[in-house]
Amino acid sequence: MLNNNSFSDRLETAVRAKKSAVLVGLDPRFESLPPSCKGSFLDFCKGVIDVVAPLVPAVKPQVAFFEQHGAGGMAVLQMVVQYARQKGLLVILDGKRNDIGTTAAAYADGMLGEKSIWGGDAITVSPYLGDDSLTPFFETAADRGAGVFVLVKTSNPGGAMLQDLIAADGKSIYRHVAEYVQTASLKTLGAGQYGSIGAVVGATWPEQLAELRTLMPNVWFLVPGFGAQGGSAKDVAPAFDSEGLGAIVNNSRGIIFAHTQKRYADLDWQRAVEAATVEMIEQLNCVSH
């Protein structure tokens, strides 16, 4: 039975309940805010959350856009996370943090779990520093029923520079990371098929997405690159299992700044957010079942 003690089970419960695999990225930028938000990241993010909370399982605040505005920006991030949690959303803090030993443990302590100061249900981390830099995140996540998404194959073209290098054993670097993540996630299986150690796998590489789905059968995928970066619903189809589970697909600009798109020009900005979210949910549901 699914329960609330594991991130993977909570995510599965939320995806089933909302019948939606859409992850809404909260990437506030002053220049794109609707005028009615009067430059307030907090009002804007709350406005997005109010609209998407009944529709999607989770939101993903991009830490960079809050950190860019100093400690004040970070204070807003804390309020945004709390508000999203109150509205029943899972919160994935996208900070791509990484460091060694006790420093990694400090990041994990601050960010992971309902009772942590940043309150993330899950976070993203970068693997270049290797296994002993990842285990502190995994351990804290396990203690707190939280999740960790490890960068495996990123959506940007430049990701190929290191990730696609082929090692002497014939395997790509991203495959080395993928096998490590699969092994780690297997140790964290909840009641369902998936563990709480996830992988970031870009929508822009459909072939690798299919390869990685096979390599990581017990790993939730966080899929960036949909929409603005060029990934389509068809491209992300291989990320899902036969029940439509196993992946959440991120969209940031395409949803939160939908009011700037011609097709939604007649709508109030929040109705534009709603329309773009519903449209993406339907697109994904067509390919994921």
Place this chain on the structure above:
Amino acid sequence: MLNNNSFSDRLETAVRAKKSAVLVGLDPRFESLPPSCKGSFLDFCKGVIDVVAPLVPAVKPQVAFFEQHGAGGMAVLQMVVQYARQKGLLVILDGKRNDIGTTAAAYADGMLGEKSIWGGDAITVSPYLGDDSLTPFFETAADRGAGVFVLVKTSNPGGAMLQDLIAADGKSIYRHVAEYVQTASLKTLGAGQYGSIGAVVGATWPEQLAELRTLMPNVWFLVPGFGAQGGSAKDVAPAFDSEGLGAIVNNSRGIIFAHTQKRYADLDWQRAVEAATVEMIEQLNCVSH
């Protein structure tokens, strides 16, 4: 002639003026603070800075230990950076940030340069996301006379997991990164031999340190792993050129928590910081010239 418009020149000027290649890591932890600081990260960091400002070229606040305490901790970080700058120290913000495109640009905008909100003279970044994730950092750094240190070969044992894999062309992954960093740094040469794109190379791998010095003749090294992690002055000797330039060697716990060491037990905590700093400067000067 060296000038203030490039990070590399400012670092060279500072290393020559202080006759010191020691980088003091500011890693505050409640459990190790001297009692007289009464749990204040700000008082503690200011106390360290007061002692080391005349002795070393730069300090390196570890962002994780401030972020662990929420937006309030981050506000303290901003004050610590400002205080260090006022005292004439260069500030390297150790956040190991990384992301793609405009998100990387947001991190860079917030952290790089005197007039940025976080005020770093330089920052550390992680390379797993590849070249198009690094160039936004390099571009902002160039605009602002700031520096970027890219993780190349880290000090932890687990760093070997990905960094030491050998690609099909016979080169290790860390060597791929090193060659990229050397090329990028060459484009940023100041008046001296070094550019403003640096590399993080651990003290715990002396053989690779020598290999990387040869591969990156125009790159400042930020060398972690000295002291507590096992690296000695002899181990880091290959990082220096014949003038004793080209590397700064970090020590965090060994300096800032010197008061917890038996050998300094008779000293006030700030005198312990001073004694440990002077001792490390002397050790490095013996091997770097």
